[in-house]
Amino acid sequence: MDTNQWQGAATRAELITKGHTPSEIRTALIGNTIRSLAPGIYASPALWNESMETRHGELSKATLRKLGGNYVLGAQSAAAVYGLPLWGVDPRVVHLVQPTNNSGTGSRNSKRIRIHRDARRTASLRIDGVLVSSPARAIVDLARRSSTASAVVTGDAALHRGLCTVTELLAELDVIAGFPGHPKARRAIAMMDARSESALESRSRVSMFDARLPLPTLQYEVLDAHGQFLARVDFAWVEHRVIGEADGVVKYKTDDVRSVLNREKYRADRIVEQGWRIVRWSSADLDTPRLVANRIRHALSQSRVA
Known part of the structure; x- marks a missing residue:
């Protein structure tokens, strides 16, 4: 073949x-x-x-072509077709929306397919020959059926890439008032932020929120004593002079590792010279409950002592 x-x-x-x-x-x-x-x-x-997202998107489109009918790709399956990151969802399961004239919503589940009956006015686009829920509707549906972290990872990316706006998310949220999962979706959407630049940053913010840490400033620009730009950091608790850095692996894919590490050390030294404390963590650290939150809380408490 x-x-x-x-x-x-x-x-x-x-x-x-x-x-x-x-x-x-x-x-x-x-x-x-x-x-x-x-x-x-x-x-x-x-x-x-x-990537897992690309495979899931292609699986979803093929599933819809195989089934035929008036189905629409929804939730994480729609998000994957838009090229958005997924986290904490099962990529083997395709989510379909079945428009219906009956009021309310419902679902039919099988091992590989979830079919959600939906009486809302259809909000979809045709991509590669199949109907796909609009970005805003896909994010809201994901938010009401998945974990907060899953929703925020995908929702942040959609906002960051301009695929939808907060206003559009809130409009879709109003449509599902009284539906199952509405409070859950409302909580997740309130946490979404277009400034987030990676899934790790998004997950980190959810962890901070759950630990009831003070909310940081995102993508903060650190200046030296003369007002010259030093660095843009992921998170900053400015009043505490504490910086948080969520270290992913993307930057190591194209650059020489030694060069990256040398640049990072020089950058960190310059920041510390200006009186900042730096807390770093990885995805693996975030997988350990409370580990990152406790590191941040300790740094914040030390700054108060100082």
């Missing part, structure tokens, strides 16, 4: 339409030339090397 003829995900019916026999499909699966994303849906080798 020549997988160069197709990209992304394809259904069994689509492969047969392209001229591949059931025997060829089985042989390709056995030889790992293609891989199964779900029953009757297959991924090309190129797709398997893509």
Whole structure:
């Protein structure tokens, strides 16, 4: 089977339409030339090397093509099609919206598909031949069905990239007043911020909120004694002279590690010289409950002592 003829995900019916026999499909699966994303849906080798979000987006579109009908991709499945980051959701499960004339909402679940019946006026776009919930509706639906951290990670990114506005999120929130999950969604949307630049930063803010830490200033510009720019940092508790840095791995993918570390050390030394304390953490640190919050709280208390 020549997988160069197709990209992304394809259904069994689509492969047969392209001229591949059931025997060829089985042989390709056995030889790992293609891989199964779900029953009757297959991924090309190129797709398997893509991000989880890209694979889920392609799986979602293929699922909708396979089912047909008047379904719309919703929640995290819609977010994945928009290229937004996902965190803390099951990428094997596709979320579909089924418009209905009946009042209220409901859902039908299977191992791989969640179908949410929805009486709201449809808010969707057509992307790659399938209907996808608007960014604002997808974020609100994700927020009412998933964890706060999951919603804020995706919602922050949508706001940061200009895919939706806070006003649009609040409008969608008003539409679901009285629906299950409305208070949960309202809490998550209140925490979303377009200034967040990574999933780790978004998760960090949720952790700070849950620990009832003072809210930091985001993307704060640190100046030297002469008012010259030194650095832009992820979080700053300005009155305490404490800085928080959520260290991801993206910057190490394109630069020499030693060069990055040297630049980071020089940057940190300059900041400390101006009387700031720096608290750093990684994604792994954030996975340990209260670890990062306790580090920040300790730094804040030390600044008060000083």
